Amino acid sequence: MVKAAEISYGSDPSGLICGYAFGADHGVRPIDSDTALDWLQGAHDPASREFVWLHFSLGNSSTEKWLQDHLPIPEHYFETLREGPGSTRIEQADDCLIAVINDVLFDFSFEPSQIATLWMCVHRRFVVSARLHPLRSIDRLRVSVKAGEPFASPASLLTHLLRDQADVLQLIARDATIRVDLIEDNLLAGHGETKRSALGSLRRVFVRLRRLLAPEPGALFRLLNRPPSWFDEDGIQELRSATEEFSAVLNDLSALQERTKLLQEEIGARTTEQTNRSVFLLTMVTVLALPINIIAGLLGMNVGGVPLAQDPGGFWVILAIIATFTAIAGWFAFLSQRD
Numbered sequence: 001m002v003k004a005a006e007i008s009y010g011s012d013p014s015g016l017i018c019g020y021a022f023g024a025d026h027g028v029r030p031i032d033s034d035t036a037l038d039w040l041q042g043a044h045d046p047a048s049r050e051f052v053w054l055h056f057s058l059g060n061s062s063t064e065k066w067l068q069d070h071l072p073i074p075e076h077y078f079e080t081l082r083e084g085p086g087s088t089r090i091e092q093a094d095d096c097l098i099a100v101i102n103d104v105l106f107d108f109s110f111e112p113s114q115i116a117t118l119w120m121c122v123h124r125r126f127v128v129s130a131r132l133h134p135l136r137s138i139d140r141l142r143v144s145v146k147a148g149e150p151f152a153s154p155a156s157l158l159t160h161l162l163r164d165q166a167d168v169l170q171l172i173a174r175d176a177t178i179r180v181d182l183i184e185d186n187l188l189a190g191h192g193e194t195k196r197s198a199l200g201s202l203r204r205v206f207v208r209l210r211r212l213l214a215p216e217p218g219a220l221f222r223l224l225n226r227p228p229s230w231f232d233e234d235g236i237q238e239l240r241s242a243t244e245e246f247s248a249v250l251n252d253l254s255a256l257q258e259r260t261k262l263l264q265e266e267i268g269a270r271t272t273e274q275t276n277r278s279v280f281l282l283t284m285v286t287v288l289a290l291p292i293n294i295i296a297g298l299l300g301m302n303v304g305g306v307p308l309a310q311d312p313g314g315f316w317v318i319l320a321i322i323a324t325f326t327a328i329a330g331w332f333a334f335l336s337q338r339d
Helices: 033-041 063-070 075-083 136-146 154-188 196-213 215-225 233-299 314-338
Strands: 016-022 028-030 051-057 089-093 096-104 115-122 126-131
Touching: 016 033, 033 051, 033 063, 051 063, 051 136, 051 154, 063 075, 063 126, 075 089, 075 096, 075 115, 089 215, 096 136, 096 154, 096 196, 115 154, 115 196, 126 154, 136 154, 154 196, 154 233, 196 233, 215 233, 233 314
Parallel strands: 051 126
Antiparallel strands: 016 028, 016 051, 089 096, 096 115, 115 126
16 A cells, blocks of 8 residues: 555655756766755855755645755745746745746646646755746756756756747747748648638637746846856856747747738638628528519419419410529629629
8 A cells, every 4th residue: 555655746745856966177066865864954155156956846745844844945935836827937035036927837838727836946055947847948948958968057947948948939939930831832732621720729829828938038137137156257148149049939830820810810701701792692592582582472472363374375474574683683783793
């Protein structure tokens, strides 16, 4: 029988998914929560560039309590956790950076609901990240760390995450461009299978991404104007470069959003035109059948004095009258269509 304490759902009992310690020689080694506590509680040279990265799962109910009990994290960080998902922002609190970063799920499939949030606390000696669902950008960062890529400071780790986020968004924009190109080609070719729902789903994704990610460059530029005291010049320059790359990706997403909007309007205009043609055709049939219905109704009345009732050629006379009126009605109808 599995004990309750052994159930971790991808994390250890403290909620830790993975942890890494970065040495002064840029070496990196994996650590668990106990090793991280021993390292953080030990004596350190204030000038040392050693730090740890701890990545937690908010799906574990023990995570928040463990962080509050064992790490010197500002209360503002836990307030942002309780607020839930929101727009991207980066704030300073007690010589720490509190970052709320939006990202896509690991198994993203162009659904607006597949966008989730990562909460980070960046300090000179540690970086804490927490998420509820597996995210692509943080997983790319974890793979880079496991591959031995050097990180000189917490600022470089944060910068790498932002670059990974921009790369993920660039891949999404590239896949979305292929989808939009295919829809546009089908539309120009006149294929009937082009649907507004496909474009509508893409546009909702772009709108949600833009709404959540648009504040990020502004927040980063404000941070660059007043960085924490432990940020060095190299870290500021790397962060500025990552911010510019991220802004370029957001512009690409904005262009795709506008493009999908125009295609939706084009499809809507074509649908309206087809509907108008169908209504006009139905109106034409009704107009052409009007003389027949009127004359048939008059001749079918059960009253005396029906004209041509006893005339042997009465049927042909009535048929000629109907044909004449139908031809006149058709001529007027087609003339109005031509105008």
